[in-house]
């Protein structure tokens with residue numbers, strides 16, 4: 001909500017220094033964010049959660065720190081970051097260099113999309129009930145960005161082997177840091193490739209959160225999105241070009257009984273309109289998020305056969 005002019009950084013710092021507890025810190029910071037008319041959607045969906053995230057980050061996520069009396073020496077840094085969040089309209093994850101996904105911290109910078117995919121819920125459930133996952137099962141993550149989906153799969157699903165592709169060298173460098181941070185280098189292979197790796201493997205799961213914003217819509221997104229790489233957002237003129245390329249080719253890379261799992265967000269309707277005979281299963285996710293579909297290897301093969 002854009003309710004008033006935000007106070008100055010000095011006034012914000014002074015208000016934090018006066019506060020008796022961290023609940024008040026949240027209130028003061030959230031009011032400041034609201035007055036600046038910020039957009040939320042890069043890790044939180046409201047000012048209070050954004051304020052809480054900033055405070056907990058500054059506290060190093062230490063047990064009990066939020067309940068303790070505020071450390072006034074953090075007020076200056078908090079006010080400075082909040083001011084940059086408001087004036088630059090930069091998502092908080094980039095200002096902190098960190099985002100949380102599937103219960104795990106990831107290093108991020110402006111070369112990678114900020115992790116927020118609703119696919120987290122499916123990965124944490126190890127793709128049940130769609131496929132059985134056991135050690136040695138192969139998974140492909142197309143367009144890995146920070147590596148969040150691939151690494152979350154490796155951490156949450158015992159013994160799986162994950163290949164993860166991206167066309168962006170800069171994104172792959174960030175993904176490498178995250179692979180090392182989570183100690184999964186022996187099970188997550190990062191590959192520079194246009195969608196699919198050149199070595200032909202068969203996967204039980206191909207998952208992707210491809211770019212899916214129609215090119216003409218990019219300019220109308222809130223300013224926060226301009227800090228994310230256009231390569232990670234724009235899915236061609238229609239928005240669904242990368243998703244359609246996945247639908248076209250994934251069958252050649254899936255093992256029998258395997259699944260293609262893709263997020264297309266608000267582009268679900270246009271995709272259905274363009275492929276009315278493809279039997280997408282659209283997932284209902286407990287933690288929210290829309291536009292995530294599953295299709296099986298067999299459904300893809302049949303669709304391809306019928307479209308010939």
Ligand SMILES: C[S@@+](CC[C@H](N)C(=O)[O-])C[C@H]1O[C@@H](n2cnc3c(N)ncnc32)[C@H](O)[C@@H]1O
Pocket residue numbers: 112113114115116117142143144145146147148149165166167168171193194195196209210211212231232233242
């Ligand atoms: C929406 S971001 C998703 C990043 C990450 N998987 C996530 O969920 O946060 C899409 C990613 O796909 C990558 N990408 C775009 N076109 C690609 C292509 N043709 N082949 C492989 N990766 C591509 C972008 O560089 C970007 O990292």
